[in-house]
Amino acid sequence: MNKFSFTLMLLLVCFIHGSFSSAQEMVKIKRSEFKIDDKEGFKNAWRSIKDANDLFEEGIGTYREARELYLDAYEYNTNNAELNYMIGICYIHTDNKYEAPEYLEKAYELDPNVTEDILLLRARAYHLTYKFSEAIEEYAEYKNTLNRRAFKKQAGKIDNFIRQCENGMELIKDPKRVIIQNVGNRINSKYDDYYPIINNSDTLMYFTSRRPASVKSDRYIPDNKFFEDIYYSVKEDGEWQYAERMPKKVVGKKNNSNTAAVGLSNDLDRIYIYQGGESAGDIFYSEHKKSQWRKPKKIKGKINSSDKESALTFTSDGDKMYFVSTKSKKSFGGADIYMSTKNNRGKWSKPVNIGPDINTENNEIAVTLAENDSILFFSSDGHNTMGGFDVFRSILDEKGKWSKPVNIGYPINTADDDLFYTPIGKGRTGYYTSIRETGEGRKDIYKVIALGSEREMKHSVDNDFMGGFIPENENLFLVSPTKLSLDTSIIVQGTIISKDSREPIANASVEIVDKVTNTVESSVTSDEAGFYKLSARKAQPYSIEINAGGYLYEVDTID
Secondary structure, three states: OEOEEEEEOOOOOOOOOOOOOOOOOOOOOOHHHHOOOOOOOHHHHHHHHHHHHHHHHHOHHHHHHHHHHHHHHHOOOOOOHHHHHHHHHHHHHOOOHHHHHHHHHHHHHHOOOOOOOHHHHHHHHHHHOOOHHHHHHHHHHHHHHOOHHHHHHHHHHHHHHHHHHHHHHHHOOOOOOEEEEEOOOOOOOOOOEEEEEEOOOOOEEEEEEOOOOOOOOOEEOOOOEEOOEEEEEEEEOOEEOOOEEOOHHHHOOOOOOEEEEEEEOOOOOEEEEEEEOOOOEEEEEEEEEOOEEOOOEEOOEOOOOOOEEEEEEEOOOOOEEEEEEOOOOOOOOOOEEEEEEEOOOOOEOOOEEOOOOOOOOOOEEEEEEEOOOOEEEEEEOOOOOOOOOEEEEEEEOOOOOEOOOEEOOOOOOOOOOEEEEEEEOOOOEEEEEEOOOOOOOOOEEEEEEEOOOOOOEOOOOOOOOOOOOOOOOOOOOOOOOOOOOOOOOEEEEEEEEEOOOOOEOOOOEEEEEEOOOOEEEEEEEOOOOOEEEEEEOOOOOEEEEEEOOOEOOEEEEEO
C-alpha cells in the first residue's frame, strides 16, 4: 500500500522494549572498501563514520545524531553496503521510517550477505511503511534462511510479524473517519513525549518526556535516552501553552531517575506517578495542598510488588482502580491489566487479573476508562495489532464482563507503536501517543477528532432562469440593483502526488467537509496531473479528505 501527499494553496513505563525496538548490532564499515581512489573528501567522511559509530554504540538515544553523520559520509560514497545498512537501521529506530527501505534495499543489492539479518531488516522497513505484501514475502524468505537453532528461537516472532501484516492489510481497507493532529512543539519535542493525562474540560495536560531538564541531565543506560520526567501544560484561549517541568518536590532536582505521570484523581488534587527501572518499579502519588505539590508517597494497599506496576485509571467514583503490572505469578504473559477495589480505610485490595479476554501472552498496557466506566481503552501488542502496540476498546456488559477487544482502527493505529489513548468528554475527541511522519520527534502526543459516519452529498440547484424580451422604454434591470454582499467563499486547490514515486495521482477523490455540520461542502476528483480545485462557501475550519485506490486514506484540516 502506498502513501500519498498533497499540497494546498492557501515509558519505559510502557514496556516498549517490545518485539523489535532493542538496539541493533553495528556492522563494521571497512576503511579500505569505503575509500574511493582519487576522490576528495575521504578524510572528513571517515571522521563522520567514526563519530557516528561511537554514537550508535552508545544506544538508541543517539541513533538520530549517528544517522546524520552517516548521511554526511554517504555524500562521499553512496555504494558501500555496510553504510547503507547502518543508515537504514537508524531510520527504522528514529523518525522518517519511509526512508529506511531505500537504504536497506541498496545495501542488499550491493551485497546480499552484508549481514545475516538483512532480509529481516528489509521486512521490518516494509512493515513499518505499510508495504505489507512485500514485508510478508521478506519475513518468509528470512525465516527459510534460519538454521534449526535460530529457527526454534525466532520462528514464533517472525510468524507474529506476518500476522500483524495480515491484520494491517485488513484494517487499512476500512479507514476510520478521523482527523489526527500533532499537538505542536509547545508540548512535543525532538525527544520522546508520551502518556497524555487530560482533565475532563480539556484544559490541563500532564505527560511524560525523555527530554533533558538541563545540560547536566543524565542518560538512562539501557537505551541511552534521557530519564523519564513529568511535564504539564495548560490551555489558554484554545491553545496549549509551553510545557513546564513539574516542581522539584515531585520529580527531583536532577533529571537522573525515571519518573512518569500515570494517573490523575478526579478532583485533580492527586497525581499518580511511576518510579523505577528496567525490570521493577512502583506507583506513588503526590498531593496538591496549599497551592503546592507534596513529596511523592507510595500508594497504600497491595498494588505495588517486586515486579513493575505502571499505568492506571480509576472509576468515576474512585473506588476501583485498573492498572498494569508484570506480576509474573498471575500474568498471562508480559504485562497484564489488573483491578483492585478501595476499602473504607482508603487501602487498595489484593489485585485481580481481569482475565484472558483482555490480557494475552503478550503485553497489555496504557489502560483508560471512559463512558461512565463502561468502556476500557488499552494498548496491546497482542490481539489483532497491525504492528507494535495498537489501541483497543472493550465494552462492559450487563453482567460485568468485558467484551472481546476491538482494534479501534487505522489511521489511529499504525504499523508502529500507538499508546495511551485518552478520550475526552463524550469521546468525539481524544489524545494519545503515536510515532508518525508528522512528528516533532519519534514519539509524540496527538489529538484525535472523530468525524462520524459517512455523509450524504449536499446538493444545491438554482432553478431561476432568466429569459424573454424586455419591452421598449422599460427599465433594463429585471431586478432593481442592490449593493452586493461580501463574497466570503474560498478556493482550495492543490496537487496530489505519490510520496514514493513523486508521480501525480489521477482520479483521487477530494472532499471538503464542514466540521460543524459534518456534511460534504464540495467534492471533486483529481485530473491526470493530480490537480484538484474546489470551493467552500465561507472562510471557516474544514476537514479535507483524500482517497485514492491503492493508497492510504488521508485526512487533514484547513484552518
